[in-house]
Structures are given as C-alpha cells and as structure tokens.
Amino acid sequence: MIYLDHNATTRPAAEVLEEMTECLQQAWANPSSMHEPGQAARRVLSDARARVAQLVGCRGAELVFTSGATEANHMAVLGALAVGATTGRRRLVLSAVEHPGLLALAQRLQAEGTPVDLIPVDGDGRVSIAAASRLIGPDVALVSMMGANNETGVLMPVGELAELAHRAGALLHVDATQLLGKTAHRFDDSGADLWSVSAHKLHGPKGTGALVVRKGLECPALLSGRQERHRRGGTENLPGIVGFAAAAERAARTLAADVAGLQARQARLEAGLRAALPGVHIYGEGVARLPNTSCLRFGTLDAEPVLSRLERAGVVASSGAACTAGGTQPSHVLLAMGEGAAQAKAAIRFSLGRDTTDDEIEQTIAAARRVIAPLLQPTPASAE
Numbered sequence: 001m002i003y004l005d006h007n008a009t010t011r012p013a014a015e016v017l018e019e020m021t022e023c024l025q026q027a028w029a030n031p032s033s034m035h036e037p038g039q040a041a042r043r044v045l046s047d048a049r050a051r052v053a054q055l056v057g058c059r060g061a062e063l064v065f066t067s068g069a070t071e072a073n074h075m076a077v078l079g080a081l082a083v084g085a086t087t088g089r090r091r092l093v094l095s096a097v098e099h100p101g102l103l104a105l106a107q108r109l110q111a112e113g114t115p116v117d118l119i120p121v122d123g124d125g126r127v128s129i130a131a132a133s134r135l136i137g138p139d140v141a142l143v144s145m146m147g148a149n150n151e152t153g154v155l156m157p158v159g160e161l162a163e164l165a166h167r168a169g170a171l172l173h174v175d176a177t178q179l180l181g182k183t184a185h186r187f188d189d190s191g192a193d194l195w196s197v198s199a200h201k202l203h204g205p206k207g208t209g210a211l212v213v214r215k216g217l218e219c220p221a222l223l224s225g226r227q228e229r230h231r232r233g234g235t236e237n238l239p240g241i242v243g244f245a246a247a248a249e250r251a252a253r254t255l256a257a258d259v260a261g262l263q264a265r266q267a268r269l270e271a272g273l274r275a276a277l278p279g280v281h282i283y284g285e286g287v288a289r290l291p292n293t294s295c296l297r298f299g300t301l302d303a304e305p306v307l308s309r310l311e312r313a314g315v316v317a318s319s320g321a322a323c324t325a326g327g328t329q330p331s332h333v334l335l336a337m338g339e340g341a342a343q344a345k346a347a348i349r350f351s352l353g354r355d356t357t358d359d360e361i362e363q364t365i366a367a368a369r370r371v372i373a374p375l376l377q378p379t380p381a382s383a384e
C-alpha cells in the first residue's frame, strides 16, 4: 500500500514504539506518587516535557499535555474567553477554515450567546488580513487561527494576525497541529499566546497532544485537578507523552532533510499528475503551503470513484479532511475559498510523509493515469 494520507495521521515511528513499550513496562507508576517509583515516573515526565518543548520552541513549563489537539483547541478557546470575560471582552474571532472540531465549538458557543465572527479566506485559502482587521475590535477576547490548513496545506499569516490581535488587546491562539514536524515554525517566535499540537501527526501516538500557554498567561483548566500545575487534571498519559517526546526528538533531528525531501516529491507528484492528465487544478498553488500537501481536482470529476479506484490500485489518499470524509457534504474549506459544490466534491488530498519514496510517487502518478483517464473520457451521451 502507498499511504498518502499523512495529514489524517501517521504511522508511529520505531523509536516511538520502543520508548512507549519501555515506559509501559518500567515507568508505570503514578508521577504524583511520593514513593520512589512515582518519583522515577515524574522524572520521565519531566524529561519528556523538555524534549517536546525543544521541537515546539517553548519552555517546558509552558506545555500542558492533553489528549490531543482537539482538547488543546477547546482549552485555548474556553480559557481565553474566560480570561476575556474578566475585562468585558466576549467576542471570538476565528477563520472560516478551522478544523471542524473548533468550528463546532464556536457554533455551540454562539448558540449559547457568545458573539462569534468568521474571518473569510481568499481563493487560495489564505485568511484575509483586511477582513481580519475589520473584525478584530476592542470587544474581542481571542483570535483563533490554524497555522496551516489540514486540507490544502496553505500556511496562514500568523505574524500579521498576532500583531492585529495584540494591537486590539486580544489573545492569539494558533492551531499548529499541521505545522509541527513539517515546518520550522516555532511557538517562541510566532507572536502567539496559545499553540495547539498533536503527536499523531508526526509519527507519535494518537490521544496525546499539548497546549502551549505563554508564560504569565492564566488559562483556566478544562479538567480540574492538580496535575500539569493545576491546568489539566487527570493522571498523565505517560506512555503517550514519552511517545510524543520520541517523535519530537526524531522530527527535530531530521526536519531539514525531511522538508527538502517532501518538497521535491510534492513538486514531482504535482508535475507528474499534470503531465499525465488534463484539467488538473491545484489548490493554493501560488501561495506558501506545507511541503507535503497537494489538494487538487481533475476538472470536476467526483472524488469518490477516483479514491476507491486509486485504493484498489494500491494508493490511499483522502477527500478533504478525514474528520469530514465519510459524510456527503463538500469540504467547508473549499466552499469558503469560493469553490462550487461540484468542484469541492472533486477535491482529492494527497499528503506525503517523510518516508514516502520517489518510487511511490512514480507509482501514484502511473496509477492515477490508469484509473482516472477512462473516467475523464466523455460518455457517448455527454459527447453528443
């Protein structure tokens, strides 16, 4: 199988499995226990925290480990709104192309009375700074923005948004889930106040992530309890956190080479598909994108039959986000970019991984030519 769905999730790396197994076998005590096994587990936790912080670009004390980016996003939004409420700031501003979990939270909050505004994006999927500056006023508590879109890979202008948010006295949260391990972006030079990450997007385990809370900022807990300096209750998921650390360390070690390899294969895939098939439209082609993501369509050919034929030919890709796939709704991201429903339902996302080989790219191009060309032939009826 050629797996080209790395934005949905990645295969845990060998060193991740190894360190997690060792942790489960040896550091299984509760890090809050005062006895020696507990204190040994606490040292493992503290070591893992430093290793994750190194890649994320933050202080260890700024990291709050969570069950993933969805929880981190919830903590950021609800925490920032609680902080804002103390000074009369109640409004939430977020982009129209956020992760479905975050948009669902915004919808729920709006139904409960929180004022919410969505910042539109342009045809390339980049958030409009002009619209953002109109929407970010003195009643805004939080601006929430993804660092890179999971469907298109388009990078968002985080620095400019940080400036706009801070000028208005608001906080900036960045959902950096798709940035970590695929770009050199770091929390400490981003200007953000809150920063969500998830281990399973960089060959770590699922169910582990973190929210970075800038030093000095009080972000109230979602789950009460004394762990994580009272910011996230519940016995720590130590094997998951150790797996995250192993994944982060490996990603930091090979990042530059991984990015160069991804960029070359992304370019090869896009050029190869274009040469092999007519009507290829690549989303966000003219703007800065993740080096691993190619979201494209073949004319308005529906994605579903293409994906199932590609899978039968041994290539696994996805239509839009894994979180919305399975539904029949066209991608909210592509609709927000101004695409019609037929175009949005035609979009296919190939997301490469650091282990994707040149040969796999060539095989993907060949498989696409084989399965898609017959679908693009006009039928006798439509040729009339």
Ligand code: PMP
Binding pocket: 007, 008, 067, 068, 069, 070, 071, 099, 146, 148, 149, 150, 175, 177, 178, 197, 198, 199, 207, 208, 209, 323
């Ligand atoms: N945000 C973005 C941008 C994502 O791509 C994802 C994963 N699809 C999430 C949040 C959710 O992450 P998790 O699975 O760790 O909850």
